[in-house]
Amino acid sequence: MQILCYFHSKYKSKISITYTEIGTSCKIPYGHGSIYRFFSQDVVKVRDIIIKDQLFAESTKEGSLALLALHDDGILGLEFEDISIGEVTPVWYNIIDQGYIYQNVFSLCLNKDPMAEIEGEIVIGGINSRHFRGEHTYVLISQKGYWQIDVGDVLLANRSTGSLTFL
Template identity: 60%
Template sequence: MAFKYLLVVTCVCAWFASLAASDKELLRVGLRKRSLDINSFSSARIREAVHHLKPDTVYLKNYLDAQYFGEIGIGSPPQTFRVVFDTGSSNLIPYGHGHIPGFFSQDNLRVGELIVKDQQFAEITKEGPLAFLAHHFDGILGLGFLNKSVGQVTPVWYNMIEQGHVTQKIFSLWLNPDPMSKIGGEIVFGGIDWRHFKGDHTYVPLTHEDYWQIEVGDILLANNPTGLCAGGCAAIIDSGTSLIAGPTKIVTQINHAIGAEGYVSYECKSIIHNYGDSIWEYIISGLCEKLPNPVGQTFIDCNSIDTMPQITFTIGNKSFPLSPEQYMLRIEEGCSTVCYGGFVPLDVPPPQGPLWVLGDLFLGAYHTVFDYGNLRIGFAEVA
């Protein structure tokens, strides 16, 4: 899915179910957070990993408030790599844009304390000049479906099941958006961790067996229906995607309501304001707004968060609201703060579209269970 590069995204595939297993049966992947600064927000990628001492547990750092990655080992003895756990792909292979040359190899894979034997993976021989610029990870570990695997290589998750490493065909995801927390979240293979959610999960069936895809209903803007998805829209649940992407018609309404403006417009205004001449007010309110916004990035006034509307997704006939704090990113630069809007346009024509991609901003609000055994996904409010 080529749009991921423009959205500054990463996919974390997970399959988790409603049944909880004992700690000895679970493999956890934890997440850590790191602040985002103004100079690197547009290339925000993944957050570096740290290994926790708890058995069968790997904790990850949340790098630049955008994406998450963890540590694995390949070989005997294992060589360490930091990878994105990617629901949007199915191979163990570097993450980038476009085509990359390389070859397949096979060796043992360590994830936490588990050893997946004879795992096939891709070794990349050449990458684009900007592919890994400012990135803190080495590749991706795809946890998607076999029928989307390049070369029909068996995905890591399938081998975990086949080799008896998990007793339940599920895994769950908790993201921690608290910038002050050292742990940015956790992925649990083979079960769920009840400490990370409140109430029961709402489960909905997959509508497409190639992706972790479900159906969403109407999207509400300050409790008012937008109407476009009243009859149902497809949505890919992608924990590797930093932002939330959706049809331009709805995203435009949302961005207008929250006062979001494009990156070019924001930069234009910043430069013009430096002149301090009121005559430029006309240009600021006119020309700047008409400049193109090629990458879909938007900025919002950090001081207006209290007045911004709630955005609600309808899933399984239930409401899943996002507060302004949950659908925006804060970019820190010294003593100043810039707020980054979390909605970007994505137009996919029928029959696949209209399509939403619900990324980390959505998943930070809702503990998510990816149930491979029953082909469904569940959501519960984070604890």
């Protein structure tokens, strides 16, 4: 067992009655290394949403010690279906297909204070009005397949950075 496994919770397929082994292996580049995985299928719960028949990749070997510093036990990809590894349907597509989404929108809140009680948040299918004042800005993606947007300008310490693209 790798050292990373001692510091994180683990998915235990043997205790799941809905687990299906797919077994196809894959390698996903991440940071300065790669994550080695194989595909499986199970019921996945994201907060109160129960997604049936979700394909996902189970880690078998981590290629980067940088992952040791992460507090998280896993990575939930929000990629588009046309760029997903192994042509797996991403979880948010299944959330929509299984009728959990009432608004075709997701919102993102980034908290600039890492010591704050309220952390950042992603809301799939809605907006959390506690995290903003005023109107939301809806932005079209600028490159198909990626959550990439063009931004006219960003101010840092009241100084213009010029035109940017965020990915």
